[in-house]
Amino acid sequence: MDIPRLLDGRLKFRHLLLVDALSRQGTVVGAAAELHITQPAATRSLHELEDILGVSLFERGPRGITATVFGEAFTQHARAVLAQLTQAGRHVVELAEADRGTVVAGTHLAGSNVLLPRAIAALKKDHPLLTVVVREASPEALLLDLEAGRVDLIVGRLTGPSGEGVVRRTLYDESVQLVVRASHDLVGRHDIGLPELTGYPWILPGPQTALRREVEELLARNGLGLPENRVETTSFLTVRQLLLETDMVAVLPGLIVRDDSRLARLPVSLEPIGHSVGLTLSDSRTLSPSARALIRSLEETAADMAPQL
Structure with missing residues (x-):
């Protein structure tokens, strides 16, 4: 041929x-x-x-x-070529305009509540004219965006080792919790088990996520199926409002509820479910100055958070 x-x-x-x-x-x-x-x-x-x-x-x-x-x-x-062209155009602009560049960060539930907002706030103190664009989507969709250059980096749960065109860098490890509103009738009880909880409505991540698969496996090991009454979403704003207004039980990363007085963790272990939170980068693209600045801020923010985890 x-x-x-x-x-x-x-x-x-x-x-x-x-x-x-x-x-x-x-x-x-x-x-x-x-x-x-x-x-x-x-x-x-x-x-x-x-x-x-x-x-x-x-x-x-x-x-x-x-x-x-x-x-x-x-x-x-084709995506690799498009990504390089996108990066080249932005790199030239940033070299010409110093701190007026743009960095596009993709994120999903594990990174969007605490780590990324704090890192952006710290970054903007030193680079007030640098524009940060945040795109929230499922991990699978964000990987396609990373491959095509639509995002510069992904912040969130690391779903595998480096390889297949990406580099994954751990920032911290985090537990996964069952969460309800602070006034829920389950709060304060220490005799709760998974069989009783599956009788409540649940909020779960979508079936395409690794966390969802791990929850299904945990329930199966305990002889339980998925709660029939459930909502599936990875939008934290949606999850939080549903928790505050209903009796729903949500599966969430532990950091999300740590500083939220209106939410409470239930004393039910979900081990061995847990995950590493970090950065996913393309292994074939040169990072722009703006992207490197955000990565430095993410690493410093994660290091400051480490003693609290």
Whole structure:
């Protein structure tokens, strides 16, 4: 098979943007809407790219499209190119404007309540004109954003070791707790067990998260299934308001409730569930000055928090 000539002028940046959108959206209609182009234009661009490469990138089905092995491979390279271009543009701006750069941090529940806000506050004291953009999503969605350069770093639970294009750096270890409102009728009791608690409504992380899988395994080891009456979310604002207004029981990282007088931990062990909180970075991109400044602030903030954990 001849190697495609990707530098002969036929390959355009719109082709790279298209395969990234197609892989995430799963439909031509969705990708076209994201890129603000018509569906025929998206289909035509895809055909152009497949002609350039000489392979089929996506398989069409009744429910959308699925990347072929060629599509998965090319999408990974396309995202790497897009990430480098995004980083290059911002790096030039930051060199020209010193502290007026931008850093985009992705986060999920474990990092969004205490660590990241404190680190941002400390960073802004020394760099008031540096813009910090925070994007909250599931760990899986954030990894795609990191790969494509839409976020510079991810702050939150570390779901695995370094590898597969990412570097994971631990900042601290944290326990996981069962939490209710401070006025809940369970507060103050020391004879509570998991069987009784599953009769209450629960708030759980989504099924795509590692924490959710660990909770399911813990309940199964105790001969219990998931509570039938439950809400699934990783939005702390939603979790907190539901706890304050209902009898729900939530599974939350311990730091989230430590300084919240309106919430209380229940004396029920969830061991061996626990996790490391830290940074997830791309192993192939050079960090911008703004990203490095936020990372320094996160590391210093985590070190200050360590004696309280």
